[in-house]
Amino acid sequence: MIINRIPALIIIAVLIAGCGQKNAESSLKEGRVLSDVRAVVVSAHPQGSHAGAMIMKKGGNAVDAAVATGFALAVCYPAAGNIGGGGFMLVRTSEGAHDLIDFREKAPLAASRDMYLDAADDVVRGLSTDTHLAAGVPGSVDGMIRIHAKYGKLDFREVIQPSIDLAANGFILTAEQASSLNRSAEMFRKRNPEGCAFVRVPGWKEGDTLRQPDLATTLERIRDYGREGFYSGLTAKLIVEEMKRGNGIITSGDLEQYSAVFRKPLSSSYRGFDIVTCPPPSAGGIILLQMLEMIEPFSPAEHEFHSPEMIHLIAEAGKRAFADRARYAGDADFISMPVQELLNENYLKERMAGFDPIAATPSSNIGAGDPVSSGSTETTHFSVVDEEGNAVAVTTTLNGSYGSGIVVKGAGFLLNNEMDDFSVKPGFPNMYGLTGSDANAIEAGKRMLSSMTPVIVEKEGKLFLVAGSPGGSTIPTSVFQVIINLIDYNMTPRAAVDTGRFHHQWLPDRISIEKNSLTEKTAGRLQKMGHILHEVTALGRVNAVCARQNGFLEGVADKRGDNSASGY
Numbered sequence: 001m002i003i004n005r006i007p008a009l010i011i012i013a014v015l016i017a018g019c020g021q022k023n024a025e026s027s028l029k030e031g032r033v034l035s036d037v038r039a040v041v042v043s044a045h046p047q048g049s050h051a052g053a054m055i056m057k058k059g060g061n062a063v064d065a066a067v068a069t070g071f072a073l074a075v076c077y078p079a080a081g082n083i084g085g086g087g088f089m090l091v092r093t094s095e096g097a098h099d100l101i102d103f104r105e106k107a108p109l110a111a112s113r114d115m116y117l118d119a120a121d122d123v124v125r126g127l128s129t130d131t132h133l134a135a136g137v138p139g140s141v142d143g144m145i146r147i148h149a150k151y152g153k154l155d156f157r158e159v160i161q162p163s164i165d166l167a168a169n170g171f172i173l174t175a176e177q178a179s180s181l182n183r184s185a186e187m188f189r190k191r192n193p194e195g196c197a198f199v200r201v202p203g204w205k206e207g208d209t210l211r212q213p214d215l216a217t218t219l220e221r222i223r224d225y226g227r228e229g230f231y232s233g234l235t236a237k238l239i240v241e242e243m244k245r246g247n248g249i250i251t252s253g254d255l256e257q258y259s260a261v262f263r264k265p266l267s268s269s270y271r272g273f274d275i276v277t278c279p280p281p282s283a284g285g286i287i288l289l290q291m292l293e294m295i296e297p298f299s300p301a302e303h304e305f306h307s308p309e310m311i312h313l314i315a316e317a318g319k320r321a322f323a324d325r326a327r328y329a330g331d332a333d334f335i336s337m338p339v340q341e342l343l344n345e346n347y348l349k350e351r352m353a354g355f356d357p358i359a360a361t362p363s364s365n366i367g368a369g370d371p372v373s374s375g376s377t378e379t380t381h382f383s384v385v386d387e388e389g390n391a392v393a394v395t396t397t398l399n400g401s402y403g404s405g406i407v408v409k410g411a412g413f414l415l416n417n418e419m420d421d422f423s424v425k426p427g428f429p430n431m432y433g434l435t436g437s438d439a440n441a442i443e444a445g446k447r448m449l450s451s452m453t454p455v456i457v458e459k460e461g462k463l464f465l466v467a468g469s470p471g472g473s474t475i476p477t478s479v480f481q482v483i484i485n486l487i488d489y490n491m492t493p494r495a496a497v498d499t500g501r502f503h504h505q506w507l508p509d510r511i512s513i514e515k516n517s518l519t520e521k522t523a524g525r526l527q528k529m530g531h532i533l534h535e536v537t538a539l540g541r542v543n544a545v546c547a548r549q550n551g552f553l554e555g556v557a558d559k560r561g562d563n564s565a566s567g568y
């Protein structure tokens, strides 16, 4: 009798568990803007946010949720979510302690300074972006595992499981994803002659299900063997075989030696707010803090929002910060980089000494400062805050959209093309138009310079904002604008994220401006000041969480793209 009852009891238990899961799911709020929630994930894809929010519902904290979202995006947002790329995760614990894990890719040990130049010392077009040689040693898996081991509450197996389910069962493509995959079909075919999951004949449409069985088994190996499931064993073997097939240089030694590193975040203050952000090898944090410090004495809020004066001030600060980047920034584990000097208040005052409030200073007249003597692209950002107040900001990338476009055969994931973020030749622009110097030259084992800028802002020791963005060189300036929109222009979180953006990066010497964000009169005035204006469709995609005065959170997903918030 008892034996006969066991299957029935199991069925009842499974049904109850199933109902519990359904209830948990139905009590989640999902949408572009979520107000008055206690825990929230904002990411580039509804399924990515959902995976993280569900993990918090099950008792996980913000780090558990961020790791679940990170792996889920590797499945449902293949343009930038990844296990074959790298990034940075900034953490603020509910006690107010800060930490950062750098899981940026590294140059393979066989990489060398001139590896993308031909015999005449000219850059071979496409080598650092479109080939097996474009890939840096991936860091995402090690980063996720290490941060989870340090802060996670739930078992790692539970946290990674949603991504395995998404890969095995498939997920529904959004309209934007279907057309993006169709646009990239030719590239996928060329770079994966034996086929890959991302190509479908006659093409994808909204609502189709994309299944990735090879990726599911790779994720299972990571679930079962942790770091070893990626950096050694079968996955490593498949990566090395892929390299051999395409004349790449990543070896099993590169994979075994890869390690993400914990670093001290950078911080500074702006108008009574504390800004905590990413240190090198990203230059994004330095640019953000430099620009805030440079504009603070000029009280931007005295100028009307998007007035010519306001845009001019910020563009001039941008030119100076990006000129410093080109000269000084690189992997501080390899070069000596004057980080504190670049952030020094007096140095930044001096940098703005030549600022002319009515005329643009041509970039050709602006070089890097002397801080020591004076004292398509695609990336993705997600922000998470849990009920206890732990906050996480993660920016991760393959560099270009779908990275190198090369899928590791049998393992189902895309390799990055992050090597292009090195200065492949002094003064030669990377795919974001950024130039660099010796500081960012290629060296074996070195990390390429980044612009990623995960940020956490606090007011009087309390959480105020968690944010970040994709967009290559436009990342720090997008994050910068959201911060000043909130602090100087008292915008609602939604308006602060959605309103039009602009960008100046020293070279090319022009202000990029989102379509329809300025009046003709303002544009005309800026041109009279000597600025060249360049219209673009979109700058950045900021996914943010704001802590409100009533004790609740507001999650805001950028209107640019499929971004979505999920919480309760």
Ligand code: DON
Pocket (backbone or CB within 6 Å): 376, 377, 378, 379, 380, 397, 398, 399, 400, 418, 421, 449, 450, 451, 452, 469, 470, 471, 472, 473, 475
């Ligand atoms: O690390 C960096 O700065 C670049 N690889 C980021 C690329 C990026 O943001 C592309 N996004 N649109």
